[in-house]
Amino acid sequence: MNNEEKELNNDTNNKSEKKKESLLKKILKMKKVLFIIIIVIVLGLGITFSTSVIKSQTKTTKLGLEDMGELVTQTAYLTIVQDTSEHREFFDLFQIPFTESRQIFSYDLEVDVSVDFSEISAEYNDKQKEITFKLPHAKIYKSTLNPDSLKVYLDSESLFSRIDLTEHNEAIKQMQEQGIKDAEANGILEAGDENAKRLLETFVKKDNKYKDYTINYTYI
DSSP, X not given: OOHHHXXXXXXXXXXXXXXXHHHHHHHHHHHHHHHHHHHHHHHHHHHHHHXXXXXXXXXXXXXXXXXXXXXXXXXXXXXXXXXXXEOOEETTTEEOTTOOEEEEEEEEEEEEEEEEGGGOXXXXXXXXXXXXXXXXXXXXXXXXXXXXXXXXXXXXXXXXXXXXXXXXXXHHHHHHHHHHHHHHHTTHHHHHHHHHHHHHHHHHHTSGGGTTOEEEEEEO
């Protein structure tokens, strides 16, 4: 092989080596870029995960309580006596004798108070191991008169004055209103609040995860 052919081969080999080196450098650069991208993705995921953990320290949930709706938390049982009379008067000056009609009777009543559980929300603080319930106060739900409990103590009717159905119905309404007032005076609303708290505590502490949590209550 002459000198010219040797030089040509050398040039060819050098170019081939340079191409290999250039390709190797490109591959190394690509690897670095790819490595940086992977690091960025991992850091991004780490930040996202960290943020979600912090948010989960305090969270608000309904706990499915909205499905319970209006729930009766306390019932009072009462017997109300009603005294109704009707008579005629002489020019509003005095009662005319033997014209009075009078009824004295009683009914048993049930007065219910309720709490709207659909309005209750719970805030969990896993870090402090606390649960705070936000709930409405108990309120009068209904007053129910038991018609089978009627007891008549006096039913005296005069031909000159009669107690009509309108007056009788008004007497029934007054009995129900009085029953509600008596129940409120005996603390039925406060008892309804306390029973709602006990129901919530029982509901939550069925889950062993929350058995050591402190439960607080605030009213809407």
